[in-house]
Amino acid sequence: xxxxxxxxxxxxxxxxxxxxxxxxxxxxxxxxxxxxxxxxxxxxxxxxxxxxxxxxxxxxxxxxxxxxxxxxxxxxxxxxxxxxxxxxxxxxxxxxxxxxxxxxxxxxxxxxxxxxxxxxxxxxxxxxxxxxxxxxxxxxxxxxxxxxxxxxxxxxxxxxxxxxxxxxx
Numbered sequence: 301x302x303x304x305x306x307x308x309x310x311x312x313x314x315x316x317x318x319x320x321x322x323x324x325x326x327x328x329x330x331x332x333x334x335x336x337x338x339x340x341x342x343x344x345x346x347x348x349x350x351x352x353x354x355x356x357x358x359x360x361x362x363x364x365x366x367x368x369x370x371x372x373x374x375x376x377x378x379x380x381x382x383x384x385x386x387x388x389x390x391x392x393x394x395x396x397x398x399x400x401x402x403x404x405x406x407x408x409x410x411x412x413x414x415x416x417x418x419x420x421x422x423x424x425x426x427x428x429x430x431x432x433x434x435x436x437x438x439x440x441x442x443x444x445x446x447x448x449x450x451x452x453x454x455x456x457x458x459x460x461x462x463x464x465x466x467x468x469x
Contacts, residue, residue: 321356364387365386418462437463
């Protein structure tokens with residue numbers, strides 16, 4: 301596994317997520333988030349049941365990034381990005397943008413017209429990235445600076461910033 305700061309070689313190859321990727325992701329995810337405990341956000345079921353709508357990126361036989369997403373069963377014209385991770389050494393090099401683009405293309409092919417996502421209000425990098433990717437912020441019931449926040453969205457104390465992006469434009 302490449303350590304942060306090691307040089308990047310070759311092009312990252314994006315492919316469908318596999319059940320065997322669960323162990324690889326869980327092994328690194330908390331480290332990629334600077335020690336924040338994130339592994340519980342990615343139970344194995346995502347790697348078993350959403351392999352046709354989720355993607356992994358490999359570079360030099362190492363996990364470089366991943367995106368877990370799905371088509372909404374309740375709203376078949378909508379897709380949801382559940383979780384995205386990019387190796388710290390890969391950030392700001394376009395891999396996140398490529399993963400999102402791959403997901404957008406796959407969702408358009410399935411007839412989806414919009415994509416939704418959420419993030420924590422403390423994850424300002426994620427908020428900025430989603431804005432750059434053409435997402436708009438959805439209204440919330442509170443504000444953190446200029447960011448609308450849905451308080452308690454994922455339970456008490458689990459506030460979220462909600463995003464939506466139209467796939468038709």
